[in-house]
Amino acid sequence: MDIELWWPSGYGSQRLYNLNVTVRVGSETAVKVSRFGFRTIDLNEDSVENSSMGTEFYFKINGVPIYAKGSNWIPADSFPERVTNEYVEDLLLSAKEANMNMLRVWGGGVYESDFFYDLADELGILIWQDMMFAVSLYPVDSPFLDNVALEIQQQVHRLQRHPSIVSWAANNENEEAIAYLWWPQMITRMLQYRRDYRRLYIQTIMPVIGKADVSRPFLSSSPSNGRVTSMTTWISVNPNSNNNGDTHYYNYFSNAWDPATFPLARFVSEHGLQSYPSRDTFLTAAPSSMITYPFSLFLDHRQHLRPGQLYLTRAIKQHFKFNAASKRGSVRNKSKAYDMISFLSQTHQAMGIRTAAETFRRWRSYLKGGLGHNMGFLYWQLNDIWQAPSWASIEYGGRWKMVHYFAKRFFSPAIVSPYVDTDHSLRVFIVNDHSAPVEAAVLSITQYKWTSFTPVETTTVNVTMAGTTLRFLPFIIHA
Numbered sequence: 001m002d003i004e005l006w007w008p009s010g011y012g013s014q015r016l017y018n019l020n021v022t023v024r025v026g027s028e029t030a031v032k033v034s035r036f037g038f039r040t041i042d043l044n045e046d047s048v049e050n051s052s053m054g055t056e057f058y059f060k061i062n063g064v065p066i067y068a069k070g071s072n073w074i075p076a077d078s079f080p081e082r083v084t085n086e087y088v089e090d091l092l093l094s095a096k097e098a099n100m101n102m103l104r105v106w107g108g109g110v111y112e113s114d115f116f117y118d119l120a121d122e123l124g125i126l127i128w129q130d131m132m133f134a135v136s137l138y139p140v141d142s143p144f145l146d147n148v149a150l151e152i153q154q155q156v157h158r159l160q161r162h163p164s165i166v167s168w169a170a171n172n173e174n175e176e177a178i179a180y181l182w183w184p185q186m187i188t189r190m191l192q193y194r195r196d197y198r199r200l201y202i203q204t205i206m207p208v209i210g211k212a213d214v215s216r217p218f219l220s221s222s223p224s225n226g227r228v229t230s231m232t233t234w235i236s237v238n239p240n241s242n243n244n245g246d247t248h249y250y251n252y253f254s255n256a257w258d259p260a261t262f263p264l265a266r267f268v269s270e271h272g273l274q275s276y277p278s279r280d281t282f283l284t285a286a287p288s289s290m291i292t293y294p295f296s297l298f299l300d301h302r303q304h305l306r307p308g309q310l311y312l313t314r315a316i317k318q319h320f321k322f323n324a325a326s327k328r329g330s331v332r333n334k335s336k337a338y339d340m341i342s343f344l345s346q347t348h349q350a351m352g353i354r355t356a357a358e359t360f361r362r363w364r365s366y367l368k369g370g371l372g373h374n375m376g377f378l379y380w381q382l383n384d385i386w387q388a389p390s391w392a393s394i395e396y397g398g399r400w401k402m403v404h405y406f407a408k409r410f411f412s413p414a415i416v417s418p419y420v421d422t423d424h425s426l427r428v429f430i431v432n433d434h435s436a437p438v439e440a441a442v443l444s445i446t447q448y449k450w451t452s453f454t455p456v457e458t459t460t461v462n463v464t465m466a467g468t469t470l471r472f473l474p475f476i477i478h479a
Helices: 085-097 114-123 142-159 174-179 184-212 226-232 297-302 308-319 331-362 402-410
Strands: 017-025 028-036 041-044 058-061 064-066 068-073 102-105 126-130 165-169 247-249 268-271 376-379 414-420 425-432 438-447 457-465 469-472
Touching: 041 165, 058 165, 085 114, 102 376, 114 126, 142 184, 174 184, 268 331, 308 331, 331 376, 331 402, 331 414, 331 425, 414 438, 425 438, 425 457, 457 469
Parallel strands: 068 102, 068 376, 102 126, 126 165, 247 268, 268 376
Antiparallel strands: 017 028, 041 058, 058 064, 414 425, 425 469, 438 457
C-alpha cells in the first residue's frame, strides 16, 4: 500500500485517512470512525556553529524544514457555548487565506473542539498546543496534581490523532514569571515556588505526555530555551533568550516601524501591537455615543492593557499628525475622532507587524554574533474574545483589521522585502519559501520623493534563485 504523506499548507497536500472500527455484541453494533494522517515531526535544536552561540529551533515535517508563519489563537468568545462551527471555520479560513501555516493555541484559553482540530488537519495549519496553564501560580497538593494528570492524559489521548498538532507546551510564560520575579511577594519564598513549578510541569505533566505520546516534541514552557532548559534545572536565568528556543517579544516604547528594534531570535512565538476595532464592531456592544475620542468610560473599561491608551496614542503621534476633538466638542466630532484614531491605530499596527514579519524572515539564513537563523513568527493574536482594543488581526465577529490584509502579503511564500538600514541606505531582500526556484524574474525598484510623483531613480535587476532560499540583492540604492 502506497502511503501519501500529510503536509502543512504551502508544502504539499493534506492527505487524510479514515480508521473504521466496528464492534458487534449480539444484535447491537457500535461504529467509531477516526481520521488521521501520516507525517513525521522533528524539532531541530542542533548547536549553531558552536555551542556557545546557542541552538537552532525549527520544525521539520517529513524531513523538510518549515518556516512557521502564523499567529496565536485565543478563545473565540467569552462564552464558549456561543461559538459555532461556522464561526471557527471562518476564522481558520481567514488564517489560511493570509498564508498562515501555524497557529499556537494559547495556554490561557481552552482546549479547542474536535471540529477545530479536524479543520486544521484539512487546511494544513500546524498547531502548537499549549496545556491550559498561563501566567499564574498553581497549587501542587496531591488532589490537584491527580486532577491535572487526568486532564492532560485525556486531552492528549483525544488530540494525538491529529497530524496538524506538532508540539505540546506545558504552560504559557510561567517559567518566565518565576525567573523574572513578576510578583514581588515571590522573593521571600522563591525556593518553594521553583520546587512547585518543577513538581507541576516537570514531574507531573511531562511524564504523562511522554507516556501518552512519544511522536511529538515536548516544551516545558513558552517561551523557553528548548532543550537547553533541562540543563538549568528547568528554570533558566533567561527563558526569553534569543539564542535558544522560542521568544515572546513586546516593546511599546520603541519605533515599531524600525527593523533595528527587533531581536534576532530563533523563533518568535509571540509579538504584538494593539489597535482599536472598527465602529461597526463596537456597535454590537455599545451605542454610538460611547464610541468616542477622547475615550469614554466604556472604552477605557474595555482596554485591558494598562496604560494601553497612552501607548497607542504615543505610537500614533510618532508617525501621524492627529488633532483630536476637544473634550468639550460635540458627540459627532468625538465620534469622527474615534473613527480616525481607530484607522490610524490599525495602520500603525499593520505597518509594525509587517516590519516585524519581514525582519524575522530576512534573518532566516543569516547569523550576526550567533543570533539570527529565525525560523518562525507567530504574531499575537489572531482573533478576539470580545469587542475591545486588542492585538488581534481579526475583530470579534470576524471582520478583518488592516493588519490581516497585510499578513496576506508579508506571509506570502515569496516576498520582496526592502528596508532602510541604519546607514540610511535602501537594502532589498527576496525570500522564497516555494520549493520551486525563481527563474528569469525581473525586479524593478522605483524611488520617489515624498513631494513628487516623478521617479527619482528606477533600477531593474534580473533574479534567479533556488527554492526555499533567501537572497540579498548585490546592490544598495541610496535613499
